[in-house]
Amino acid sequence: xxxxxxxxxxxxxxxxxxxxxxxxxxxxxxxxxxxxxxxxxxxxxxxxxxxxxxxxxxxxxxxxxxxxxxxxxxxxxxxxxxxxxxxxxxxxxxxxxxxxxxxxxxxxxxxxxxxxxxxxxxxxxxxxxxxxxxxxxxxxxxxxxxxxxxxxxxxxxxxxxxxxxxxxxxxxxxxxxxxxxxxxxxxxxxxxxxxxxxxxxxxxxxxxxxxxxxxxxxxxxxxxxxxxxxxxxxxxxxxxxxxxxxxxxxxxxxxxxxxxxxxxxxxxxxxxxxxxxxxxxxxxxxxxxxxxx
Amino acid sequence: xxxxxxxxxxxxxxxxxxxxxxxxxxxxxxxxxxxxxxxxxxxxxxxxxxxxxxxxxxxxxxxxxxxxxxxxxxxxxxxxxxxxxxxxxxxxxxxxxxxxxxxxxxxxxxxxxxxxxxxxxxxxxxxxxxxxxxxxxxxxxxxxxxxxxxxxxxxxxxxxxxxxxxxxxxxxxxxxxxxxxxxxxxxxxxxxxxxxxxxxxxxxxxxxxxxxxxxxxxxxxxxxxxxxxxxxxxxxxxxxxxxxxxxxxxxxxxxxxxxxxxxx
Numbered sequence: 001x002x003x004x005x006x007x008x009x010x011x012x013x014x015x016x017x018x019x020x021x022x023x024x025x026x027x028x029x030x031x032x033x034x035x036x037x038x039x040x041x042x043x044x045x046x047x048x049x050x051x052x053x054x055x056x057x058x059x060x061x062x063x064x065x066x067x068x069x070x071x072x073x074x075x076x077x078x079x080x081x082x083x084x085x086x087x088x089x090x091x092x093x094x095x096x097x098x099x100x101x102x103x104x105x106x107x108x109x110x111x112x113x114x115x116x117x118x119x120x121x122x123x124x125x126x127x128x129x130x131x132x133x134x135x136x137x138x139x140x141x142x143x144x145x146x147x148x149x150x151x152x153x154x155x156x157x158x159x160x161x162x163x164x165x166x167x168x169x170x171x172x173x174x175x176x177x178x179x180x181x182x183x184x185x186x187x188x189x190x191x192x193x194x195x196x197x198x199x200x201x202x203x204x205x206x207x208x209x210x211x212x213x214x215x216x217x218x219x220x221x222x223x224x225x226x227x228x229x230x231x232x233x234x235x236x237x238x239x240x241x242x243x244x245x246x247x248x249x250x251x252x253x254x255x256x257x258x259x260x261x262x263x264x265x266x267x268x269x270x271x272x273x274x275x276x277x278x279x280x281x282x283x284x285x286x287x288x289x290x291x292x293x
Numbered sequence: 294x295x296x297x298x299x300x301x302x303x304x305x306x307x308x309x310x311x312x313x314x315x316x317x318x319x320x321x322x323x324x325x326x327x328x329x330x331x332x333x334x335x336x337x338x339x340x341x342x343x344x345x346x347x348x349x350x351x352x353x354x355x356x357x358x359x360x361x362x363x364x365x366x367x368x369x370x371x372x373x374x375x376x377x378x379x380x381x382x383x384x385x386x387x388x389x390x391x392x393x394x395x396x397x398x399x400x401x402x403x404x405x406x407x408x409x410x411x412x413x414x415x416x417x418x419x420x421x422x423x424x425x426x427x428x429x430x431x432x433x434x435x436x437x438x439x440x441x442x443x444x445x446x447x448x449x450x451x452x453x454x455x456x457x458x459x460x461x462x463x464x465x466x467x468x469x470x471x472x473x474x475x476x477x478x479x480x481x482x483x484x485x486x487x488x489x490x491x492x493x494x495x496x497x498x499x500x501x502x503x504x505x506x507x508x509x510x511x512x513x514x515x516x517x518x519x520x521x522x523x524x525x526x527x528x529x530x531x532x533x534x535x536x537x538x539x540x541x542x543x544x545x546x547x548x549x550x551x552x553x554x555x556x557x
Contacts, residue, residue, distance in 0.1 A: 045384055047553045061553055069390035078384045084309075096301040097389055 002042055002149060002180055007051035010037050011204035014051065019197070024171055024181040026195030028188045028289065033201040035184035036075060039151045042182060043073045055149055069098055072147035074155060080141040083127030087118060087137055090126055091144060098145035105144075112140040115166050131158045139167060143174070150174070150181040156190050168194050188285040200289060207292045212285065219288045222254045224281040225262055230274030239268060249276075298391045299399035306403030317411055324365045324416035325423070331357045331484075332424045348488045351427040352515055358420045359438075359514060360483035360507035366413035367446050367506075368404040369453035371470040373397060375460035387549070394454070394545065401450055430516020437523055441510040444527055447534035448505045449477065455541035461548030482508035502533040 002019040012034040019025040027035045040046040041053050044060030053060060058067055074080065081090030095105040113119035116136040121129065129137060135158030142150065150171075156164050171181060171194055185191040192198065192212050200207040200215075208215055222242045229249050236244055242254040253265060262280050269275060283291075310317070335353050343349060374397070377383040386393040420426070429435045456473050460466045478484050480503035487498060487508050498504045509526045512518050518526060 043388060045387060045553060062549075065390040068388060071388075073388050075384075077381050078388070079380075079382050080385065082382075093301065093305070096298045097391055099295065099297070 001054075001056070002182060003052075003054040004038070004041070005052045005054075007041060007048045007053055009041055009046055009048050009050075010034065012037055012041075012201075013204045015201075015204075015206045016051075017199055017206060017209040019180050019182060021180050022175050022178045023197055024175050024183055024195040025197045025199055026188075026191040027182055027184040027199045027201060028186070028191055029184075029201035030186055030293075032203075033186075034204045035186075035201060036153055038201070039073070039075055039153050039182060039184060042149075042151050043071060043075075045075075069145065070147055071149045071151065072142040072145060073151045074138050074142040075151070075153040079126075080138055081126045084125060086123050086125055087129075088122040090137075091122075091141065094141060094144055100145055108144055108146065109140075112143055112170075115170065116140050116163065117166075132160065132163075135159050136163060139170075143170065146174075146179075148179060150179055150183075152181060152183045154185050155183060156185065156187075156194075164190070188289055192285055198285075200292060202293050215285070215288055216283070217258060219292055220257060220283045221287055221291050222256050223262060223283060225253045225255070225265055226279040226281070227251050227253075227266075227269060228276035230276045232273055234269050234272035239265060241265075299395050302396050302399040303403035303406070306400040307407045310404055310407040311411075317408075320365055320408075320412050321416045321419070324361050324412070325419045327361050328354075328357050328416075328420040329423060331361075346488065348486070349427075351425070352488075353486055354424050355427040355515060356482065356486045356508075356511050358417055358424070358426050359511050360481070362413045362417040362420070363442055363445065363507050363510065364483055365416055366405055366409040367449050368408050369401055369450055370404070371453050371457060371473070372466070373400075374457040375466045378460050383552070387552070394542070397454065397457075398450065401453075405446065427515065429514050434514055434516050437527075438510050438514040441513050441523070441527055441530065444530035444534060445506045445510050448502050448530055448537065451534045451537035451541060452477070452502060455537050455544060458541050458544035458548055461544070461551055477503060477506065480504065481506045482511070502537060505530040505533050 001021050002025075004015050004017055006014045006016050008014055011032065015034075015038065017025075027038055029035050037046065041048055042055055042060060044055075044063055047061045056067055056070060060067065060071070081087070081094070085093065091105075091109055094100075095102075095109075100108070110119075113122060116139055118133065118136045118140055121133055124133075126134070126137065135155075139152075139155055139159075142152065156167060159167060171183070175181060175196075181195075183191060183194055188198075197209065197211055198215060199209045208219070227250070229251055233246065233251070236253070239253075240255070240259045242256060244251065244253045246252075255262075255265060266275075266278065332354055335350065335357075339345065339350050339353075374383070377386060386396070417426075429438070452473065456469055457466065459469060463469065480498055480501060482504060487495060487504055490498060505526070509530060513523055513526070
């Protein structure tokens with residue numbers, strides 16, 4: 001479990017939330033919102049000015065081996081492997097540092113290299129890897145010790161579609177086994193499939209914390225249905241619409257999805273008139289985020 | 294605490310060192326050259342005399358060969374921490390579940406062991422063949438010389454460790470290490486044997502850690518110290534190493550605090 005209790009540091013201001021065990025929490029925000037600061041606080045690289053951070057029941061600053069070996073951190077600019085080492089040598093050194101049993105290491109390294117696709121360049125020096133290759137290796141390195149807590153800063157950056165899908169599967173598997181993860185990104189669409197909860201940060205303030213479903217239900221802007229009529233103008237008086245407008249033969253209906261669904265509106269319309277075409281415009285997560293900002 | 298990760302780092306640095314063959318051939322050559330130059334300078338200074346103030350030319354030569362040989366073996370990577378702070382990898386070290394200080398020492402020991410085998414031994418052997426060396430007082434002196442040399446390395450490493458910790462506050466530690474190396478070079482007796490220092494300066498030098506690095510082991514090798522004096526000198530070496538290490542450790546804690554509290 002990872003808990004932030006009214007934590008302030010740099011831009012972050014009184015951030016409070018708890019990531020329960022076995023959950024992946026997506027930290028979303030634009031550049032400079034405080035996402036990386038939040039991860040550095042969680043891993044003890046920064047101390048809070050105010051408030052309290054607790055990871056695995058302890059304050060991470062100054063923690064010893066017992067906690068450090070249970071937390072996997074992947075933050076941009078903090079290398080996990082040494083540039084002069086080959087990928088395989090780097091992983092072997094991590095095995096020694098994290099005291100991973102030999103058999104477990106071989107199984108885990110084999111599986112991660114196969115799934116993330118870095119087996120083919122395991123003999124290359126880390127400093128010679130491309131950005132995409134480096135992204136795969138970094139993820140492999142942080143997952144190798146099977147940590148109980150994962151703190152990942154924009155982990156999907158540099159991954160191709162296949163890599164993102166593999167990472168999503170691995171993260172889901174780890175969370176099912178009890179791993180708690182904080183995953184940051186400025187791309188909400190990329191992060192939401194990975195995480196069961198979202199934390200929206202803007203200029204250091206936590207705007208929302210909860211599930212995607214709750215976020216959409218609570219903050220989604222009105223949806224819109226555009227229909228081309230095939231008959232008379234229907235009676236709309238009984239529908240709980242925000243607004244409607246007729247433009248030629250196109251009728252635009254704006255409504256709040258918490259009051260009425262698109263299916264219910266269409267059922268009402270079809271009961272009164274014919275329709276040539278229907279377009280439904282639903283708000284996405286980015287629209288919600290834009291609205292909240 | 295498991296020592297396995299530290300052995301792995303020591304092994305890695307030992308093997309990494311072997312990749313630079315030209316570098317260590319040049320190291321051997323440079324040590325032999327320095328011994329040869331110093332030997333010629335002191336031979337000229339001694340002229341026809343066999344000894345000066347009871348110090349024979351053979352003793353002076355032995356001091357050069359052993360102290361310059363040990364200087365070649367006593368490897369300390371003075372820029373280690375400042376490089377890690379500059380490239381940001383200090384954060385990686387703070388996240389790893391092992392001691393960074395332990396890693397620093399292990400890597401230095403790996404390098405030192407390599408230098409001891411492949412630089413000190415050949416350099417001493419070549420120098421002995423060219424200029425000769427005074428044989429040790431007895432077998433016991435050789436054993437105690439080795440103990441004292443290890444403690445001397447401890448003092449040198451602790452000085453380097455403590456100086457490196459200033460990298461948390463200084464942007465550039467190069468000038469500090471230049472001063473340190475001048476002090477170590479001159480005041481340790483590897484350039485000018487401490488026998489020739491004025492009496493008052495000898496007293497001052499005894500109160501510094503520098504004479505503990507090379508000069509104490511050399512004096513033990515030459516049989517200039519009684520068993521009681523050897524015990525006292527080794528205790529002094531141990532105290533210097535421990536005291537300077539504790540100072541470095543204090544700075545390390547302050548530096549770490551600076552990183553996590555001030556964020557850089």
